[in-house]
Each structure stands twice: as C-alpha cells, then as structure tokens.
Amino acid sequence: MSEPVRFHFDVAGDNFASAGEASVKVKKLLRQLSMDPETIRRVSIAMYEGEINMVIHANGGTADVILYPDRIQIVLSDTGPGIKDVSLAMQEGYSTAKDNVRSLGFGAGMGLPNMKRYTDRMQIESEVGKGTTVTMEVFLPEAAR
Amino acid sequence: MTAKQLRERLELQLLSEPDPDRDVTGGYAGDLLSWVMGRAQSGDAWVTIMTNRNIVAVAALADPACVIVAEDSVVEPDVIALACEKGINLYRSSRTSFDLCCSIGSLLGV
Ligand SMILES: Nc1ncnc2c1ncn2[C@@H]1O[C@H](COP(=O)(O)OP(=O)(O)O)[C@@H](O)[C@H]1O
Ligand SMILES: [Mg+2]
Numbered sequence: 001m002s003e004p005v006r007f008h009f010d011v012a013g014d015n016f017a018s019a020g021e022a023s024v025k026v027k028k029l030l031r032q033l034s035m036d037p038e039t040i041r042r043v044s045i046a047m048y049e050g051e052i053n054m055v056i057h058a059n060g061g062t063a064d065v066i067l068y069p070d071r072i073q074i075v076l077s078d079t080g081p082g083i084k085d086v087s088l089a090m091q092e093g094y095s096t097a098k099d100n101v102r103s104l105g106f107g108a109g110m111g112l113p114n115m116k117r118y119t120d121r122m123q124i125e126s127e128v129g130k131g132t133t134v135t136m137e138v139f140l141p142e143a144a145r
Numbered sequence: 146m147t148a149k150q151l152r153e154r155l156e157l158q159l160l161s162e163p164d165p166d167r168d169v170t171g172g173y174a175g176d177l178l179s180w181v182m183g184r185a186q187s188g189d190a191w192v193t194i195m196t197n198r199n200i201v202a203v204a205a206l207a208d209p210a211c212v213i214v215a216e217d218s219v220v221e222p223d224v225i226a227l228a229c230e231k232g233i234n235l236y237r238s239s240r241t242s243f244d245l246c247c248s249i250g251s252l253l254g255v
Contacts, residue, residue, distance in 0.1 A: 020206070
C-alpha cells in the first residue's frame with residue numbers, strides 16, 4: 001500500500017479577502033486528478049465553509065485534505081475560542097458572527113449545516129478556550145475506487 | 146443559452162468573460178454567501194448585490210455559469226481581475242435582482 005496523498009494548508013486568520021483560497025486550490029487539484037465533479041463540489045464547498053469559519057471565528061488554523069482510495073478526508077483544526085454548544089451551532093441560522101462579517105455576506109448560520117449536508121461523515125471536537133477540530137469525509141462513488 | 150448570449154440579451158455590462166460559451170441552465174438570487182454556496186446549482190446565473198472578493202471564491206466553488214451584479218453595485222478592479230483569473234464570467238447591470246431574475250426566467254423559459 002502506498003501512502004495516501006495529502007495536502008496541507010495554513011489558513012490565515014486576519015484576511016477575509018483571501019479566505020477560501022485553500023478550498024479553491026483543492027478544487028483545482030481534485031480536478032487535475034480527474035475526480036468526479038459532484039465529489040469535487042461536495043469536498044470543496046464543505047471545506048470552504050470550514051475554512052471561512054476558521055477565519056471568522058477562530059483567527060485561522062490549518063486544513064488537511066487526505067485522499068484515501070475510498071474517501072476524501074478533510075481535517076480543519078484551529079486553536080480558537082472553541083464552540084460551547086455544538087448542537088446549537090449546528091442549527092441552521094444560528095450564528096455569532098458580527099455585523100462587519102455579515103456585511104460581507106457571511107454569518108448566515110448555514111456553514112456547519114452545509115458542511116454536514118455535503119459530506120457523508122462529520123465530527124466536531126471542540127473545547128472552549130482550546131480550539132476546534134472538524135473532521136469531514138466524503139465517500140467516493142463506487143466507480144471511482 | 147450561453148453566458149455570452151444571456152449577457153447580450155439582457156444588455157449586461159461585461160466585466161469578465163473568460164468562459165463565454167458556458168451553458169446557462171438556471172438562475173439563483175442571493176447575497177448570503179453560505180446560502181448561495183449551499184443552494185445554487187452548477188450552471189445557474191447567480192444574481193447578487195455582493196461584490197467583495199469572496200464572491201469569486203463562492204463562484205469558483207459553486208460553479209454558476211455567470212455572476213450578475215445587480216443595481217450597479219461597485220465592483221473593484223481587483224475583483225474583476227480575480228474573476229478573470231479564476232475563469233468566472235462576471236457581469237453587471239443597473240437593474241434590480243428581482244428585475245434581472247424575471248428576465249432570466251423568461252429567457253430560459255422557467
Ligand atoms: N472554528 C470555529 N471556532 C469557534 N466557533 C465556531 C467555529 N465554527 C463555527 N463556530 C460557531 O458556530 C456558529 C455557527 O457556524 P456556521 O453554521 O458556520 O455559521 P456562521 O459561520 O455563519 O456563523 C458560529 O457562529 C460560531 O459561533
Ligand atoms: Mg460559517
């Protein structure tokens with residue numbers, strides 16, 4: 001067995017303008033690997049939401065994308081404030097985003113629900129004051145394995 | 146209908162058109178980026194009043210056929226350049242989102 005392919009990104013916390021760059025890069029990389037468009041769409045949208053969350057809520061973090069033969073795993077890790085009530089945060093429309101963030105079109109409270117919707121598995125580990133790690137997995141369609 | 150044809154029919158201002166032959170298959174209106182990201186379909190004409198750089202990332206990921214900025218909302222040159230670089234058709238109009246959507250709907254026969 002060869003090692004799975006891995007991509008690592010540092011996501012800057014202070015830059016709204018470039019937020020989403022890692023996700024757009026991943027989309028391009030997956031395209032070059034001829035992954036099917038629906039899988040690419042799901043992975044990149046889920047990753048974008050997670051990336052934006054790290055920028056808005058956690059002052060940045062890291063993103064790792066790991067390509068297994070049967071699935072793509074996305075791990076987003078930050079050392080931000082953490083999420084006190086994860087099930088509340090998961091509700092559509094729930095957001096603690098500030099007005100300056102909202103005026104940019106973020107803070108709809110749809111990020112985590114979108115991430116859940118677009119992936120097959122999602123796990124949130126979060127500790128207040130320590131940080132948050134979100135792990136998501138998208139299974140590849142049978143034909144692509 | 147292609148993005149270029151849609152632009153011509155609606156007399157939209159051309160900001161960036163790296164993919165003129167992209168097929169437009171539907172439409173979506175929205176300004177909340179996560180909402181758009183989750184709901185817009187690949188091939189939609191996306192109508193919005195948002196013009197910050199993040200619309201390019203959202204378009205690159207959600208894959209609409211074009212982005213139409215309504216009500217002559219100001220688009221900075223760096224956003225136009227970025228759209229061009231990322232292969233995003235970007236247009237602009239003085240009309241409202243509602244107005245544009247009505248026209249897109251009747252052009253597409255939806
Ligand atoms: N990485 C994170 N660190 C700290 N809090 C987070 C993080 N991700 C999400 N949250 C919290 O969960 C809420 C809901 O997230 P989300 O559904 O993406 O909506 P939004 O980002 O639009 O507020 C956020 O408003 C925030 O309070
Ligand atoms: Mg969010």
